[in-house]
Amino acid sequence: ARVLEIDDPHDLARARALAPLLDPAADPARPPGALPDRGAIDAVVMDFDGTQTDDRVLIDADGRELVAVHRGDGLGIAALRDAGLALLILSTETNPVVAARGRKLRVPVLHGVDQKDRALKQWCDENGIAPDRVLYVGNDVNDLSCFGLVGWPVAVATAHRAVRDAARAVTTAPGGSGALREIASWILGPTLAR
Incomplete structure (x- = not known):
């Protein structure tokens, strides 16, 4: 065949x-190697679990959840913020670690969201951002509704196959291992100084 x-x-x-x-x-319509640049993007919206983490959760004896994040991702996110891009962490999980990471990165967080596409559309409307100028990065099937809304749906390398297939671009780095830093370098250049 x-x-x-x-x-x-x-x-x-x-x-x-x-x-x-x-x-x-x-x-x-999606030529190989076509990656977003600063002229095509006004906002970056990120899922949390599986994009900023490797999608694993450690649970201590008291039931507290722990995740690992990548420092390079934090650097990339800070560079995107400093370049004037609107940023948002959008997650279905209600977890204090998501809010804590948002505070650390100085990025607003919407979490505990059942309908991510509806929340993303409302955020775009409230902030005057055209959805086709948004890069959304995700890793699992609950991100697909947002992929249909934005101009730049991006999957991390470790995303579910259906998500990688629906993405306009796929990172070479896995979620939680520098994927967001990689995306920042697409937009701002490898030195993050555009």
Whole structure:
């Protein structure tokens, strides 16, 4: 099913038409290597678990949850904030660690959100941000509704397959291991100084 003999221009046209059905990354509307830059983005909205963490949770004897975050991600987020981009952490989880990370990064947090797309649309409206100028980074199927709303849906390397397939770009770094720093370098350049 993935092999097509090409003998003439009609066969080539047929192969190009079939390619996106077999491999979403082959979609000509989404050329390989196309990454967002500062001119295309006004806001970055981030899921928390699985994007800023590796999606694991440690639970201590008192039932408190602990997660690990990547310092490079914090540096990237600070650079995006300093560059004037609007930022938001959007999570379905209600967890003090999400709010604490938002305070540390000086990024607003909406958590305990059941309908992420509705909350994102309202946030965009309240802040005068066009959804097509938003980069949304996620990792699991509950992020797909937001992917359909924004101009730059981005998946981390360790995202669920359906999320990677729906993304306009996919990081090489896993969630919780520098994926957000990588995204910041797409937008601001490797030195984060644009």
